[in-house]
Amino acid sequence: MRLPVNRLALTIVATFATVPLIACGGPQAVSSPAATQPTVATPPAVASPGVAATPLVIEKAPDKIVTTPARRTVSDYFIQAPAPYFTTDRQDDASPAVRRKLLQASVAVVDTKNGYISTSSIYPDLCNYEMAIFRRSRGSHLVALNLGCTIGDTLTILDPDQNWQDVTAQVFPIGEKEKSYRVVKLPRYGRTIELLDDNNQLVAKVAFDKDQFRIVK
Secondary structure, rough: OOOOOOHHHHHHHHHHOOOOOOOOOOOOOOOOOOOOOOOOOOOOOOOOOOOOOOOOOOOOOOOOOOOOOOOOHHHHHHHHOHHHHHHOOOOOOOHHHHHHHHHOOOOEEEEEEOOOOEEEEOOOOEEEEEEEEEOOOOEEEEEEEEEEEOOEEEEEEEEHHHOOOOOOHHHHHOOOOHHHHOOEOOOOOOOOEEEEOOEEEEEEEEEEEEEEEEEOO
C-alpha cells in the first residue's frame, strides 16, 4: 500500500522522536553559578562585663619656656662699663675690682631705685664718678657717666645695647656755648642734666625727652 507523502513524513519524525539524543562523549555536567556570599562588617570589640576599658590618654605638649634676661641695675652698669671710660691721662687703674671698692666706701651714694651713683675717690689718681641711667621708651637704658676731675668734668653717654658705644654726639647735641661747661650735675631725681661754668653758674639744662636729650634752658 502506498502512503501519501505527508503521512510518510510524519512517521519518520515520530520514529526519530523516540530515539534519545546522546552527545559525543556523553552528557556534559553544567556547573551552577557559585552563590554570592554577603559581606558582614566586624563589630567593634566590646569590653567584657566587669572589666574596665583602658582610657584614651592624650599627652599634652610641654609649654614653651620663655626666659627673659635679668634687669640690670645702675651698680651693674657701673661695674660692667669698659675701664677706658673711667680713666684719663692721669689715671692708672679703674678696673672693675677698684670700682667695687668705690661702691663699698662709706662716702658712696648708691641709689638703685632712682638709678644714680656718686663716688668720691679713695685713690689719689682717680676722679670722682657720677652715673645716672635714663630709661628709653622700649625699656632699655642710656648710661650717663661723668668724671669729676680737677681739670674739669667729662660727660659721656653710653649705650650698653650697642656694646657700650659712646653715643654722646648722637643723643646729646649741644652747641658751642653749652660745650663751655666745666661742671656736670647728673640728676638723682628727675631726668635733667645741669651744665655749669667755672663759677658754678648755670650754662644749660638738658632734659631727656622722647629718647633724646634736649636743651630746655
